[in-house]
Amino acid sequence: MRVHELAKELGVNTKVIMDLLASMKVQAKSHSSTLDEATVERVRRRVKGHVEAKPAEPGRVATTPSGERILGMRKIVLPPPPPEPPAADSTTVDTPAIGAAPAKPASVEPPVKAKPALPEIRVVPRPVAPPAEHLHPASAPKVTSRDAKPAMRPAAAAPGTMAPQRPPVKPGPPRREGPPRPMPPRAPVEPPPPSAAPAPAVTPPRERIPKIKERIPPPPPPEPVAPPPVVPAEIDVAGPITVGELAAKLGLGGGDVVKRLLEQGVLAGINQQIGVDVAAKVADALGSKIRRPEPAAAGAALSAPRRLERAKDDAAVPRSPVVTVMGHVDHGKTSLLDAIRQTDVATREFGGITQHIGASTVEVGGKRIVFIDTPGHEAFTTLRARGAQITDIVVLVVAADDGVMPQTVEALNHAKAAGVPVIVAINKVDLPQANPDRVKQQLSDLGLVPEDWGGDTVTIPVSARTQKGIKELLELILLVSDMQELRANPARPARGTIVEARLDRGRGPVATVLVQEGTLRIGDAVVAGSSYGRVRAMTSERGERVAEATPATPVEVVGLNDVPTAGDLLEVVADDKLAKAVAEERRERQRAVEAAALRPGGEEAGAAEGPKELRIILKADAHGSVEALTSALERLAVPEVKVTVMHAAVGNVTESDVMLAAASRAVIIGFNIRPEPQVRKMAEQEHVDILSHRVIYEAIDDVTKRVRGLLAPKRREVSLGQAEVRKTFTISKTGMVAGCYVTAGVITRTASVRVIRDGVVVHEGKIASLRRFKDDAREVTEGFECGIALERFGDIKVGDILEAFEI
Incomplete structure (x- = not known):
């Protein structure tokens, strides 16, 4: 039961109940507080014990307002016999206490002076009632109710100003009769006045006042002191972490970690990232250690990029070969791919090569061939520079009328660096000026001796225009792939390579993936370079939605958090948490590599495996300069350092040269030529040194210094x-x-x-x-x-x- 409900039931003011509860040591914050049954019964007993004095209420009310009224009533009441002084005395003892307690607790004398008037007050109600017998039922309660309210008001307004206002109310009895008529509807409210009588009975508030004082001084119970935070002995930090995340792992507030950082001279906000080394110092200062988890399920993902090994277990099955067509831009590479597409159209009545995915499949005799549809050899170099070798066979296209061109030699160097077999397609043999024998002679000079000349290089004359040799070329591709015994296990977790990636406005990051091992399914958690996510959708090269992709199948994958880089290795891991940890680890390593001052390319190669090798890509303005520099630089080799001219050609430094140098950790030397601004920018991004010289001995001196370990030339421009x-x-x-x-x-x-x-x-x-x-x-x-x-x-x-x- 609530406090105000109990007060209404007992006809007592809520404040009286609250004071009573306080004297009983019962906690009650407000009139809406709930009381249990035991407490309610105790309050009822306390209040009813004092309600016996109800008949004396009129006397009390008559006495409380002022003595002047009582004196007027006393004149009328003198005749009655005074046999009731003892009872009146008992009531009067209570009433003065009531009137005095609320008015001024400090003044004790006024109640004592009121005692002589008390006998007059007690006589007043009873004599007044007999003269107005016909009005008794209505008038008596009206008088009491009217007097009861003032009894409360004087308590609030201690001054006796109310007394002069009441005498004018007496002379006009009609005025008294006027208000009573509206009062009958308030009859239900009349119970509170009688119930107000218990208030005086409860008024031992004189005893309560000291209790209130006692209750105020005691201070609130002391708040329990929180134990000092326990810093874990070890925390897992996979990569760069924000100050707030580090504080949460250590179980401390962000301010504590910021203070530790300031002590170490690091100014970082709560939402700023710090490196693992800085986090380790902070943790060490706080008595904790940082453990860098190595995801076991993604061990291969954290290792250096490498060529996927061929599956050797019993579950491995033959897979389709991956072929890249390379060659000079004007030698018919695109025409050859179109001819292959037309062949596939004749047999299957739909295009096997599409332009929107970058990879496609062609069926020949029930077997599939996967073609990487990338423009020229540049994209192939990009893939190899990332360490992802997805090409099994290279088809080198050479025009029968033009012969070997500079870009043909460059493409051949890329194929040799990748270590994959090369099939030479001599195109445009239908032209009258075609000379295949001259092409074969030029290929022999490059180290590609044709089979019909006693070598091991497969060459075949083709014509993209007349369809000559197209089927034979496809059969040769299948034959070479059979000799390689290309196999893969579809039951393993999927691994593949990002062929290309882009940001789609509607779907977000979209990556073209060539699955090389295992089976990629929708819902798999994957990591590709520093990107991670979950496969949400896959699309085939024909634009169809697929649920899974088997080995040697190109698909578009949607669901990564960021656009990956072409050539990144995509792997399926156990869950999203592991994928995120792997991606953050890679991102941190990439930042460390970019921040560190790199040594000039090529000199650190092979440091742990014996002699070092300084690789050079040479570009000059004339063939004579190329030959002279090549022979002079190769003579600079010493037993400890081997000097290798990987590629030498006439012309300016191109982006392909930069990519080849980045992949092979080589230095580019330009003799009497100047690279374009965009080439220089790419070289800076790939951390490739381009050295330009105009005098031959300067170039020789520069290489000699590098061989001796002088990493930087004296003159840097x-x-x-x-x-x-x-x-x-x-x-x-x-x-x-x-x-x-x-x-x-x-x-x-x-x-x-x-x-x-x-x-x-x-x-x-x-x-x-x-x-x-x-x-x-x-x-x-x-x-x-x-x-x-x-x-x-x-x-x-x-x-x-x-x-x-x-x-």
Whole structure:
């Protein structure tokens, strides 16, 4: 039962019940607090014990307002006999206590003075009742109810101001009769006034006042002191972690970890990431150790990228070969793929090669051949640079009329570096100027001796236009694949390679995956490089939804958290948690590699396996320079360091050269040539050194220093920018002035400049004058025009490239 319900039942003010409960040591916060039955019974007994004095309520009410009223009533009441003084005395003893307690507890004398008037008060109610017998039923309660309310009010407004207002109410009995008529509807409210009588009985609040004082001073019970946080002995940290996550693992507040970081000189916020090494120092200072979990199920994913081994267990089954067509861009590579597609169309009535996935399958005699549909050899180099060798056979296309071209040699070097068999397709044999024998002679010079000349290189004449040799080429591919015994186990967890990846606006990251081992299913948790996720959908090369992909099957996978890199190895792991740990570990290693200062390429290769090898890619402006440099550099080899010229050609440094150097950890040497800005940018991203020289002995000296362990040449130059000559002017005082447009970087007044014409350096010197809108300029940035005059050089032509650099 609630406090206010009990007060209503007993006809007592809620505050009285609250005070009574406080005196009984019962906790009750408000009038809505709930009381148990035992407490309710105790309160009832306490209150009813004091309710006996109910008949004295009128006397009390008459006495409480003021003595003046009572005196007027006393004149009327004097005749009655006074046999009741003892009872009246008992009631009067209670009433003054009631009137005095709420008004002013400190004044004790007023109640004592009121005692002589008490006999008069007790007589008042009874004599007044007989004269108005006909009004007794209504008037008596009205008087009591009216007097009962003032009894409460004077208690609140201690001053006796109410007394003068009540006498004017008495003289007009009609006025008393007026309010009583509206009062009958309030008859149900009348019980509270009688119940107000118990209040006086309960009023030993004089005893309660000290109890309240006792209750205030005692302080609240002390809050239990939380035990100091227990820092775990070891925590698992797989990669970079935020300060908040580290604090949660250590069971501490973020502020504690931030303080420890500040002590070590690291300023980091609660949401900022810190490296594992920094986290280890913080944990050590707090008495904990960091354990870096090595995911067992994804051990292969954390290892260095490598070629997938062929399955040797009994469950392995033959798989389809993966073929990449490479060659010069004008030698009919695309036409050959179109011819293969037409062959497949004739047998299966639908296109086997589509343009939207990058990989496709063709059936020949009931067997499948997977073609990686990538443009040229550049994508193949990218895959090999990532360490993912997914190609089983390379088809090298050579035009019968053009013969071996520079890009043909480059593609052959890529195939040799990958260590895969090569099938040479001599295309365009239907042309009248075709000369297959000359092509075979050129291939023999490159080390590819045809079978009909006593070698081991498979060559076949084909014509993409007339369909000649297409079927024979496909049969040869199947024959070579049978000799390789390509097998895979579809029952293992799936592993494959990312052929290409992109960000789709509707589906998010989409990766083209070539499954090489096991079976990839929807719902598998996968990790690819630093990306991870769960396979949500798979699409075949024909755009059909598939539920699983077996070995040597290209599919599009949706569900990764980020776009992976072409060439990344995709593996199925136990769960999402493990996939995330592997991805974070890889991401941290990648950051460490990027942050560390890399040594020049090629010198660390083979450090743990005997002699080191310095690999070089040589590009020059003429064949004579190539031959001279190649022989001179190879003579620099010593027993401890082997110098290998992997690739030497005429022409400028290309992006393919950079990718080949990155894959083989080689150094690029350019003799009398200058690479393009985009090539330099790619070389910086791939951490490949490009060394440019104009004098042969400088190149020899540079390589000699590298062989001796001097990692950096004495002279290091920084390319600032390039400007293209759009127009030339002749000024009498200055001489030849070139009107230029800055195409890259910035041209500064103090920089040195090279004049490059058709990829060959024709002059190197200083800038004599740099102007913009007839005003001298200190520098001109990309996208603006300017006028440049060179010192002691006036042979500037439209189309020349001016390269600014600093030593």
